Amino acid sequence: MDFKVNGKAVSYGGDAEMPLLWYLRDIAGMTGTKFGCGEGLCGACTVHVDGAAVRSCQTFMEDVEGSNITTIEGLGSGDKLTALQKAWAENDVPQCGYCQSGQLMQAASLLSENPNPSDEEIVDAMEGNICRCGTYERIKKAIRQAAGA
Structure with a gap:
């Protein structure tokens, strides 16, 4: 393969x-x-x-x-972070961090399909990604910030 x-x-x-x-x-x-x-x-x-x-x-x-x-x-480009990764850091999204790679990949896919999602579209797209620490509001805020970048 x-x-x-x-x-x-x-x-x-x-x-x-x-x-x-x-x-x-x-x-x-x-x-x-x-x-x-x-x-x-x-x-x-x-x-x-x-x-x-x-x-x-x-x-x-x-x-x-x-x-x-x-x-x-492979999400970023070497030392250069994407707008989404920058927003993730600026909004202190990670707590324990375990789910964050999956959260970021799901969010990146959302933004590639819909560069300006509504809050409802963000929640719908991210629904299957679980964060046991409950950082969902920070995740949503970071996605909104990255969409506006």
Whole structure:
């Protein structure tokens, strides 16, 4: 299976039914994508496949053949943060931080599809990403700020 991860071409010849999450963490060494529930319900493992937010714990290697995958490590450009990442920091969104990579990836997908979402659209888009610390208002504020940037 050939695909790209954060712009880099890679090949994988292992188990086609292995979740993408395990490839990213265990083989590629990209530990920014987190394991949460393993059921696709919490959003901690969210990455982009061809620009769309997906749960990597429920996406199998055979499903990413020929795809472009972006992880949290590839969201920015080197030392240059995106407007969303800047807003995240400026609004002190992270508390424990565990869910944040998935939250950021989901928010980035939302803003790529809808650059000026309403509060209701933000809540709807982010609904499947759980934050046990309850930073939802800060998340919404950061997304609004990034949309206005």
